[in-house]
Each structure stands twice: as C-alpha cells, then as structure tokens.
Amino acid sequence: MCGIVGYIGDRPCRDILFRGLRKLEYRGYDSAGISVIREGRFDLLHSVGNLDKMESVLHQLEDGSTMGIAHTRWATHGRPSNENAHPHTDCSGRFAIVLNGIVENYLALRVRLQEEGHTFTSETDAEVVAHLLERSYNGSLRGAVAEAYRQMEGHFTFVAITTEEPDAIVAVRKETPLVVGLGEGENFVASAVPAFLAETRSVIFPDDGELVVVERGGVDFFTLEGEPVRREPEQVDWDEDAAEKGGYETFMLKEIHEQAVALADTLSQRLTHEGVVELEGLGLTEASARALGQVVIVACGTSYHAGLVGKYALERWARIPVEIDVASEFRYRDPVIGPNTLCVAISQSGETADTLAAMRLARGAGARVLAVTNIVGSQATREADGVLFTRAGLEIGVAATKTFLAQVLAVLLLALWLAEVRGTLPARRVRELTQELRRIPTLLNSYLEDSADAEIERVAREYAHHPFFLYLGRNIGLPVCLEGALKLKEISYIPTEAYAAGEMKHGPIALLDQGSPVVVVATDSHVYDKVVSNIQEVKARGRA
Numbered sequence: 001m002c003g004i005v006g007y008i009g010d011r012p013c014r015d016i017l018f019r020g021l022r023k024l025e026y027r028g029y030d031s032a033g034i035s036v037i038r039e040g041r042f043d044l045l046h047s048v049g050n051l052d053k054m055e056s057v058l059h060q061l062e063d064g065s066t067m068g069i070a071h072t073r074w075a076t077h078g079r080p081s082n083e084n085a086h087p088h089t090d091c092s093g094r095f096a097i098v099l100n101g102i103v104e105n106y107l108a109l110r111v112r113l114q115e116e117g118h119t120f121t122s123e124t125d126a127e128v129v130a131h132l133l134e135r136s137y138n139g140s141l142r143g144a145v146a147e148a149y150r151q152m153e154g155h156f157t158f159v160a161i162t163t164e165e166p167d168a169i170v171a172v173r174k175e176t177p178l179v180v181g182l183g184e185g186e187n188f189v190a191s192a193v194p195a196f197l198a199e200t201r202s203v204i205f206p207d208d209g210e211l212v213v214v215e216r217g218g219v220d221f222f223t224l225e226g227e228p229v230r231r232e233p234e235q236v237d238w239d240e241d242a243a244e245k246g247g248y249e250t251f252m253l254k255e256i257h258e259q260a261v262a263l264a265d266t267l268s269q270r271l272t273h274e275g276v277v278e279l280e281g282l283g284l285t286e287a288s289a290r291a292l293g294q295v296v297i298v299a300c301g302t303s304y305h306a307g308l309v310g311k312y313a314l315e316r317w318a319r320i321p322v323e324i325d326v327a328s329e330f331r332y333r334d335p336v337i338g339p340n341t342l343c344v345a346i347s348q349s350g351e352t353a354d355t356l357a358a359m360r361l362a363r364g365a366g367a368r369v370l371a372v373t374n375i376v377g378s379q380a381t382r383e384a385d386g387v388l389f390t391r392a393g394l395e396i397g398v399a400a401t402k403t404f405l406a407q408v409l410a411v412l413l414l415a416l417w418l419a420e421v422r423g424t425l426p427a428r429r430v431r432e433l434t435q436e437l438r439r440i441p442t443l444l445n446s447y448l449e450d451s452a453d454a455e456i457e458r459v460a461r462e463y464a465h466h467p468f469f470l471y472l473g474r475n476i477g478l479p480v481c482l483e484g485a486l487k488l489k490e491i492s493y494i495p496t497e498a499y500a501a502g503e504m505k506h507g508p509i510a511l512l513d514q515g516s517p518v519v520v521v522a523t524d525s526h527v528y529d530k531v532v533s534n535i536q537e538v539k540a541r542g543r544a
C-alpha cells in the first residue's frame with residue numbers, strides 16, 4: 001500500500017507534494033519520489049529510505065513548477081531502490097506515473113512492450129503503465145489512460161502526467177483508494193485524504209474505472225468511453241488524526257477493514273488463471289520440495305497461531321510431518337532437524353529476535369529456511385534461503401489483525417503448492433481449493449460492510465463486564481480461538497483461556513461460573529458435530 005499525491009495550481013508545488021507525502025508516511029515507505037513539469041520537461045527526484053532521506057535531498061529539485069505528482073513506496077515488486085521508486089517514466093521521457101496497488105498481468109504486458117522495443121529501467125509492475133501511455137497516446141492523456149486501464153488486470157490506482165499536456169493530471173482507480181481535493185484555483189489528487197487535509201476539506205471519491213481529469217480551474221470526471229460524469233463534492237469534518245485513520249477511531253479498526261485488500265494483495269499473481277499456485281523466491285526447487293522429510297514452523301504470538309493453521313494444512317494437503325514451536329522455546333531446545341527439513345519462520349516484522357535466533361539454529365543444523373514476512377528488506381529476509389511475502393501493507397496497530405490473515409493465506413498457498421508438487425492432492429482438488437481462496441476477499445468485505453460493526457458492538461456491550469472468557473475450538477478452529485483469546489487479553493485486558501474443545505472436560509470446565517461467556521468457533525467442517533457436542537456439554541452443566 002503506497003501513498004500518492006498530486007497537485008496542480010498556482011503555487012510552487014515541491015513542498016506541497018512533500019508535505020502531502022509526510023501525511024501519508026503512516027502507510028509505510030521504503031522509498032519515495034516526486035516528479036514535476038518545469039519548462040516542458042520532467043524534473044524527477046527519487047530517494048531510498050524514509051522521508052527524512054528525501055527531505056535531505058529535496059533542495060535538488062528546483063521549486064518553480066506548479067504541478068506534479070509524488071509517491072511513497074512500500075515495495076511489492078522489486079527491492080527498494082532509486083530505480084524502483086516511483087514516479088516511473090516511459091522511453092520518450094514524456095509520461096510519468098505513480099501507482100498504488102498491483103498490476104497482475106504486468107509480466108505479460110512487459111514482455112509485449114519489450115518486444116515492441118520499449119526499454120524498462122525498473123523491476124516494478126508499475127513501469128508498464130508509463131510505456132502503455134507512450135504506446136497509446138494520440139493527443140489525449142485521458143484517452144491514453146483509458147486505454148492503459150483497459151489492458152491492465154489487478155487492483156490499482158494510478159496518476160499520470162505528460163509534458164505534452166502540462167496543465168492536467170489524469171487519475172483512475174480500480175479497487176484501491178483515490179480521492180480528489182478541491183481548492184481555489186488549485187486541486188489535489190491523492191490515495192488518502194490526509195495528504196491534502198491541511199489545504200482543503202472539499203473532496204470527491206471517484207468510482208472504479210472513472211477517469212479523473214484534474215486541472216487548475218476544476219476537476220472533470222468521465223467514463224472510460226469518454227462520457228462526462230457529474231460528481232458533487234462532500235465536506236470531510238475529520239481532524240488530522242482521524243483522517244490518518246481513514247475516519248476510523250483507531251488504526252486497529254482501520255486495519256481490520258483493510259483485511260480484504262491485504263488478502264487480495266497476498267493472493268495476487270500467485271494463482272494462474274487456471275488456479276495453479278505459483279510461488280516465486282521460495283528458495284526451493286520442485287525436486288527439493290519433493291525430497292522434504294519434515295517441516296518445522298517457528299514463530300511468536302500471532303504469527304505462531306498462523307503457523308498452527310499452516311500445520312493443519314501442510315499435513316492434510318501436502319502429507320508432510322509438521323512440527324511447530326514458539327521460537328523462544330525452539331531456540332533453546334535441541335531439535336532433531338537436518339537437510340531434509342524445511343524451517344518456515346513466520347514473522348510479520350521480520351525482526352523478532354527469538355524468531356531470528358530460531359532461524360539461525362535451524363540453518364546451523366542444515367535445514368533450509370523460508371521466511372514468511374510482511375517487510376521487504378527485513379532481517380528475516382536477509383537470513384533466509386527463501387521468502388514468501390505477505391502483502392498486507394504497514395500495520396500500525398500493535399495487535400496484529402490484517403497481517404494474521406495474510407500469514408494464514410500465505411501458509412495455505414505454501415501447503416497447496418507443496419501438495420501439487422508432491423502429488424499428494426489431485427490437480428482438480430487444488431483448483432477447487434484455490435477457487436475458494438479467491439472468494440475470501442469479497443466474502444470478507446461483504447461481511448465487514450454489512451453491519452458487522454453494529455453486531456459486534458452489541459455483543460461486546462452485552463458481555464464486556466464478565467471477568468473471564470473461555471474460547472473453544474477444534475482443528476483450525478483451535479488456532480483461531482488462540483488468536484481470538486490473545487486479542488481479547490491484549491486489547492481488553494480480560495483474562496481469557498483458549499482450549500481445544502475436546503480438552504474442556506479434562507479440567508478447564510472447572511473455571512466456568514454460571515453465565516461465563518464461552519466463545520466457540522464452530523465452522524462448517526468435518527469436526528462440526530464434535531464441536532456442537534462440546535457446546536452441549538458446556539450448556540448441560542449450566543454454564544455459558
């Protein structure tokens with residue numbers, strides 16, 4: 001999830017763009033860039049690292065231009081570097097673009113463009129957009145943007161400028177955020193309101209596939225076919241703090257609502273059209289995957305719970321013995337591992353000391369280490385033999401939410417890939433399962449959008465006064481319970497236990513008072529009936 005800001009008006013724009021980037025800093029960054037049009041040419045500035053780095057070189061960009069675009073990047077394709085930082089330009093140097101999101105068919109587009117003679121200077125998916133504009137430009141940037149949009153698959157927002165039309169910025173979105181800010185004789189475009197909140201509170205949120213043409217005197221909206229669309233501005237009354245949280249009360253709540261995007265991004269480009277799992281950078285050949293004798297998962301906290309889901313999936317689908325341990329225990333044990341062991345280290349940050357130490361122990365014993373992490377360039381990525389990235393964007397909330405789901409999805413993809421390579425699931429079954437995975441982001445979104453908040457608030461109010469909660473689940477419902485209990489302890493400070501439902505009668509039931517809340521995860525699975533009998537046991541004893 002990157003940050004985008006664009007400005008066109010009568011004021012010098014360099015510092016306005018940079019201030020906008022600062023306001024989007026909370027979204028994460030590993031590099032940044034600004035492009036302005038001055039005297040009919042682009043002036044470009046890129047920097048790697050945080051925005052302090054950019055600030056220290058900002059003077060290199062002359063502050064005369066009154067229109068430009070800027071970007072903070074959170075790497076998904078290509079490492080953080082000056083070449084990979086946006087804005088990207090085409091071969092002729094007439095088009096510059098910034099992009100947020102993922103262009104799923106970029107490889108096919110890139111190959112085609114290269115065959116036509118286009119030269120690429122970065123490893124990113126975004127650069128194809130600049131070349132697509134160059135190819136289809138026919139006197140109208142709006143037309144070229146529409147044409148590029150038609151050819152692109154994925155979910156993205158991009159903003160384009162051209163030296164051919166220095167009085168307009170054109171933007172378009174598909175399932176990722178875009179907002180227009182309306183000023184007096186000046187206008188803004190951005191991936192989020194905070195980027196321009198200090199300048200204007202009059203905003204328009206364009207729809208998917210709507211072409212947005214931003215000029216000094218006004219902003220116009222068009223369909224892809226060029227029909228004008230009428231849009232009325234709305235006023236945002238958020239303070240700056242609320243704006244950074246996208247209108248949510250806390251970052252955690254905002255991130256809960258970003259889960260569907262986190263999952264869609266993590267899935268993106270990992271499933272072919274036919275539903276075959278393709279994972280790059282695992283550091284495992286198909287032959288070495290077939291030769292694996294054991295998987296050992298190491299992680300801490302929430303990441304450990306995601307790993308537990310992975311254990312069930314790896315054993316069920318890929319038929320590999322899986323051991324899992326919290327990294328802080330594993331690192332002080334004498335585990336039996338060797339060259340046929342794959343150690344999967346799960347860490348959102350990629351910096352957790354115990355997980356890194358467990359990775360080193362596994363490597364020292366000859367195991368291959370695969371890091372599952374959200375952070376490009378983190379220590380875990382440097383020490384592992386291979387990396388499987390979750391693409392959840394920056395998580396600011398201390399309690400993991402969207403990164404947990406993204407980790408679960410990543411380990412499920414790994415299990416399916418191994419199952420296919422090792423021949424433990426028929427290809428047809430893998431396709432069925434990948435089709436199910438594809439549906440999750442949409443299902444999750446519709447759940448979160450359809451009054452989930454009201455229902456959750458009602459339940460929370462009803463039970464908030466209880467001094468103790470018990471969570472029960474079986475199979476993958478168990479790690480879900482462990483994670484739910486961890487969240488309740490961490491966020492609400494309520495003592496909570498999570499147990500395998502079948503273990504309840506072996507002791508924990510003694511903890512329950514009349515009316516103690518027992519949260520049971522009972523999903524549609526082969527253990528559903530068993531879980532229902534556990535619910536009956538709890539009820540029969542007059543609890544819950």
Ligand code: F6R
Pocket residue numbers: 300301302303304346347348349350351352355398399400486490
């Ligand atoms: C709980 C939480 C922590 C982390 C744990 C590991 O909400 O966020 O339990 O999961 O500290 O962190 P990473 O995944 O960065 O190694």
